[in-house]
Structure formats: C-alpha cells, structure tokens
Amino acid sequence: MQNPQHGFDNHWTAALAALLQREVVDAGVAPGAVIGVARRRGAWARSAAAVGRLEPEASANPTSPGTVYDLASVTKPFTACLALQEETRSPGFLEAPLGELLKQVHGTPAAHTRLRTLLSHRSGLMAHLELFAPLRAGALVAYDDLLNQAANGFRPECVTDPSGSHPAVYSDLGYILVGAALEATRGQALGDQLRQLQNGWSLPGYLGPAATLPKGSVAPTEDVDWRGGRLVGVVHDENAWALRGRDLCGHAGAFGEVASVLQFGIQLVESLKREGPLPQGLLASALAPQPGGSHRLGFDGRSAESSSGAFFSDESFGHLGFTGTSLWCDPRAELVVVLLTNRVCPTRENIRIRSARPRIHDQTFHITHESP
Numbered sequence: 001m002q003n004p005q006h007g008f009d010n011h012w013t014a015a016l017a018a019l020l021q022r023e024v025v026d027a028g029v030a031p032g033a034v035i036g037v038a039r040r041r042g043a044w045a046r047s048a049a050a051v052g053r054l055e056p057e058a059s060a061n062p063t064s065p066g067t068v069y070d071l072a073s074v075t076k077p078f079t080a081c082l083a084l085q086e087e088t089r090s091p092g093f094l095e096a097p098l099g100e101l102l103k104q105v106h107g108t109p110a111a112h113t114r115l116r117t118l119l120s121h122r123s124g125l126m127a128h129l130e131l132f133a134p135l136r137a138g139a140l141v142a143y144d145d146l147l148n149q150a151a152n153g154f155r156p157e158c159v160t161d162p163s164g165s166h167p168a169v170y171s172d173l174g175y176i177l178v179g180a181a182l183e184a185t186r187g188q189a190l191g192d193q194l195r196q197l198q199n200g201w202s203l204p205g206y207l208g209p210a211a212t213l214p215k216g217s218v219a220p221t222e223d224v225d226w227r228g229g230r231l232v233g234v235v236h237d238e239n240a241w242a243l244r245g246r247d248l249c250g251h252a253g254a255f256g257e258v259a260s261v262l263q264f265g266i267q268l269v270e271s272l273k274r275e276g277p278l279p280q281g282l283l284a285s286a287l288a289p290q291p292g293g294s295h296r297l298g299f300d301g302r303s304a305e306s307s308s309g310a311f312f313s314d315e316s317f318g319h320l321g322f323t324g325t326s327l328w329c330d331p332r333a334e335l336v337v338v339l340l341t342n343r344v345c346p347t348r349e350n351i352r353i354r355s356a357r358p359r360i361h362d363q364t365f366h367i368t369h370e371s372p
Contacts, residue, residue: 007204007259023359023360034257037335039369050062068214079190087282093185101185105148118174120290120295126154128172132238135242167293180250190244195208208255209253219342221345223347227241237251237252269331298319
C-alpha cells in the first residue's frame with residue numbers, strides 16, 4: 001500500500017483502501033482501483049491506496065500504487081498545460097487562429113478559431129466524430145485527412161450562446177486539433193513534449209504514451225472484438241488510436257500512474273497559491289469561469305451535480321476520463337484527489353462509476369479533514 005520512492009506516507013492509506021474496496025470493487029464499479037490524495041498541512045501530505053485486480057478474472061494480478069492506467073480524457077489537462085507553457089515562450093500563442101499553425105485545416109470552419117477557444121470547448125465543433133470508422137471497416141486512414149475531417153466538424157447549434165440557450169459543447173475534436181498544432185509549432189511529437197513537461201515539473205512515476213509503456217503492471221481496458229479482444233497497453237480511445245497509434249493525441253492517449261497525476265495536481269495548486277511551473281496569472285485566467293457552461297481552459301469546474309461531490313469548494317477544477325479516471329484539485333482546501341480505475345474492463349456499458357465518484361470524493365474529503 002505504500003510507495004516511499006514517490007513520497008507516499010500511510011497516514012490515510014487504510015481508510016482510503018477501505019473506501020475503494022466498498023465503493024469500487026464490492027460495488028462492481030471496476031475490477032480494481034488506485035487512489036492518490038494530497039493535502040497541504042504545512043507541507044504536502046500524500047497517501048495512496050490500491051485495491052482489487054487488474055482484470056475481472058480471479059487469476060488476475062492485484063493492483064498497486066505503481067499500476068499504470070489509460071488516463072483517457074485526463075490527457076486534456078496535460079495538453080492544455082503544454083499550450084500554456086507555449087504561451088509563456090511565445091506570448092499570443094493562445095490567440096493564434098488554428099489555420100496559421102496547421103496547414104491541414106485551411107479552408108475549414110475551424111481555421112479561423114483561436115486556440116484559446118478550442119481549449120475552452122467553445123469553438124462550435126461537435127463533441128465527437130468517428131474518425132476511426134474506416135479502420136473498423138478494414139480500410140486505411142490518412143492523418144492529414146482525419147485532421148481535416150475534425151476541423152470540418154463545425155455545427156451552428158454547437159456555438160456557445162452566453163444566454164444559455166446553446167451551452168458549451170465539450171469537444172474531443174478541438175483538443176485533437178490543438179495537439180496537432182502544438183506538434184506543428186514545436187516540431188516535436190506530443191508524447192515527447194509531455195515527457196519534457198514531466199521532467200520540468202518533477203512528476204514521478206510513469207507518464208507518457210503507450211509507445212514507451214514500461215513492462216509490468218498496466219491496467220487493461222475494454223474487450224473490443226474488431227481491435228483483437230481485450231486492450232492492454234494500447235489506447236482505448238478509437239480516434240486517438242486511428243490518429244496516433246501508440247503515441248499521444250491531444251484529447252487522449254496518455255498513460256500514467258497515480259504518483260505522476262497527483263504531483264501534477266499539486267503543481268497546479270502551487271502555481272495558483274504560491275510559485276509553481278506556470279505563471280499564477282496565466283493559470284488563473286485559464287481557470288476563470290466562462291459563460292455558457294462549467295468548462296474552462298483545460299479543465300472543468302464544479303457544476304450542480306459535480307463528480308467532485310458536495311464538499312469541494314467552488315474554486316475547484318478537474319477532469320474526468322472515459323476509462324474511469326479523474327483528477328480534482330481544490331485550491332481553497334489545498335486538496336488534490338486522483339482516482340484511477342479501468343471501469344471499462346470488460347465493457348464500457350458499466351456506468352456505475354457515475355454515482356460512485358461523488359461518494360468517493362465526499363468521503364475522501366472527510367478522511368483528510370478528520371485528522372490534523
């Protein structure tokens with residue numbers, strides 16, 4: 001239950017393990033789970049717990065704090081922070097029209113859209129397109145063509161109306177395009193950029209694309225017949241797989257263990273409160289509420305039925321991943337919670353995590369505040 005190498009202590013480990021056993025494994029949410037919790041009490045106290053198995057079968061290996069999970073859309077905060085870092089290097093980057101950076105989108109509705117708008121889910125792009133559909137049918141796909149299709153996914157009804165009649169549409173397509181724009185700008189694969197961020201932000205443990213996954217404990221995801229069965233060590237998101245294979249895409253494709261994602265959250269809170277890897281004003285601007293919905297640049301805020309539960313403050317921000325992952329940060333409480341599950345193993349039809357997430361965050365809040 002402990003991993004001293006990554007700075008975990010056992011202060012809350014037993015209570016967190018009991019919580020996961022009850023709310024995840026016994027409740028049939030996922031075959032196993034890992035949670036990481038950090039709360040600042042003078043210095044940051046960090047605890048992690050792991051329960052269950054990597055797969056539903058009784059013979060499967062147990063999870064551990066070192067288990068690597070497909071982070072799914074928890075990739076998006078990392079992409080956003082790469083864009084924020086680029087803004088510090090080249091002021092005005094976030095205001096650049098996409099077409100100035102990405103030749104594949106010339107002539108599309110997205111060509112004149114600013115990166116800031118794409119990162120804030122207010123571009124008018126649809127939530128999703130099955131860019132991978134030709135692969136499922138046994139045909140080939142071309143990267144440039146897929147980017148062009150994504151940039152053509154504009155619909156007038158998806159344009160955010162501040163009055164609330166057209167709320168913000170959460171869009172994978174916008175992040176696919178921003179990821180490609182970052183690669184074109186830096187002349188470097190997104191996975192390599194993420195590894196540089198990991199080193200610069202001192203994030204321990206594994207964090208990166210499937211291509212560099214270490215041998216060992218990787219949580220499988222779904223049984224997908226047309227992709228050869230149970231997915232292990234390959235990205236679950238079909239569009240990320242079609243676009244980048246075993247490398248990183250802007251909206252999905254990052255794999256990580258709890259230590260790396262937890263420290264990422266800590267660094268974000270530090271950037272807002274004291275001194276961290278991002279300028280305080282830049283990050284505060286990204287996280288500021290925007291008309292039309294709870295989504296900010298790179299993150300979600302709290303809504304009426306937030307997965308962060310009832311006790312996180314209105315300053316909180318975070319993100320969910322389709323595979324069963326999440327990151328929530330509360331700057332006011334100086335609390336970070338990372339929940340990693342493979343709830344899609346063996347099927348995405350299991351949606352019990354929707355009700356489990358807020359309970360887990362409520363009880364974690366109490367666990368970290370009952371003892372000084």
